[in-house]
């Protein structure tokens with residue numbers, strides 16, 4: 001198994017305070033890592049570090065075997081699909097917004113999109129609505145579907161099921177688990193823990 | 209040109225008498241704007257009289273270098289004040305905005321003087337300082353609104369911006385909706401003004417020119433030309449300002465630096 005995300009004695013934080021000291025973990029190819037922990041501990045900050053938005057104070061981070069240097073950032077970012085914690089991301093017509101994102105990589109297929117819409121129990125007219133009119137749970141599913149269709153190697157999902165009903169949480173967790181992407185998911189939802197082969201990392205105050 | 213009919217001191221005072229009406233209204237409805245109104249009117253009077261005096265000397269002296277410098281000083285003062293009143297961090301924004309603003313104002317004013325009004329002495333005070341001063345005064349508001357909207361929106365929508373940065377993979381596409389929106393917000397009022405111009409009100413420059421003895425047809429042409437010059441100058445300044453400020457406002461990794469805008 002190839003290591004895809006490697007943290008080695010990493011210290012991360014903002015000017016005013018350190019969030020994690022000597023954080024080490026590895027996510028291997030096709031593995032799903034679940035990060036759990038109280039809010040404000042720095043889970044989102046870990047994802048920001050993986051995306052190269054934040055320079056670690058200390059330690060080594062490697063993504064796909066490459067250091068997080070400025071030179072490597074474009075390459076690394078092109079491998080990442082990100083679903084943010086706040087799903088209020090797209091604007092205006094939902095289908096057009098999805099198409100704009102996918103068409104750049106020639107990955108827009110209306111049929112596949114419709115299938116996923118159906119699979120995740122979104123009403124058919126969702127695509128024709130303005131994204132801002134959708135409910136929180138609908139927005140989350142649209143962003144997940146966009147990430148799935150974008151089909152990049154690494155999935156970074158920040159509380160992607162927080163606004164979904166229980167049966168949908170199960171469905172999403174199960175789907176992502178079977179997708180075979182290297183995934184880091186932050187979630188408080190227990191449904192993720194029953195995903196096959198999922199690895200759980202608990203973080204808490206004071207860091208780990 | 210015969211010039212406009214002069215206004216005597218007594219007549220000026222009769223004009224100021226009109227201010228009593230708003231003052232009475234404000235005091236009646238307890239709107240705390242009286243002091244500010246009177247103070248602003250006093251400032252306007254003093255400032256414009258001073259301007260009258262210095263313009264007189266500038267016209268007499270009429271040296272290209274002095275005129276160029278004078279325009280620059282006007283821009284420095286205007287930018288300084290506008291940034292102080294905005295929510296932008298002065299250390300980061302003053303120099304790049306001033307630079308963009310001057311490039312745009314000098315270019316448009318000189319182009320205007322040379323090709324539109326077709327004068328040979330494009331640096332003479334009458335053209336450089338007066339027209340340049342008019343263009344710079346009317347474009348600054350839009351520039352500041354645009355730049356602060358741009359950075360404020362990105363700061364507010366941090367996750368959306370990050371999403372775009374990762375998903376589209378480059379900063380230009382990540383900021384594109386913010387760029388569009390900031391230009392739109394700053395420019396829409398000007399577009400609306402152009403569309404309604406001439407329907408009811410008579411624009412200020414035209415009033416001045418007609419009173420000064422110009423024929424209405426000439427005054428109209430100047431009005432149209434100046435409107436377009438202001439519009440072009442504002443747009444150029446906005447795009448240059450956002451471009452030049454972005455080098456300082458963003459970190460190398462793409463996030464907006466802290467303390468750039470007050471939100």
Ligand SMILES: Nc1ncnc2c1ncn2[C@@H]1O[C@H](COP(=O)(O)OP(=O)(O)O)[C@@H](O)[C@H]1O
Pocket residue numbers: 014015019038039040041042043044045046
């Ligand atoms: N840009 C920032 N500057 C300073 N502190 C920040 C910044 N972003 C987040 N924080 C702080 O870092 C801590 C961790 O934030 P975050 O990673 O979002 O936590 P979590 O995702 O676990 O809820 C919080 O206390 C938060 O206030």
Ligand SMILES: [Mg+2]
Pocket residue numbers: 043044045085158
């Ligand atoms: Mg978080």
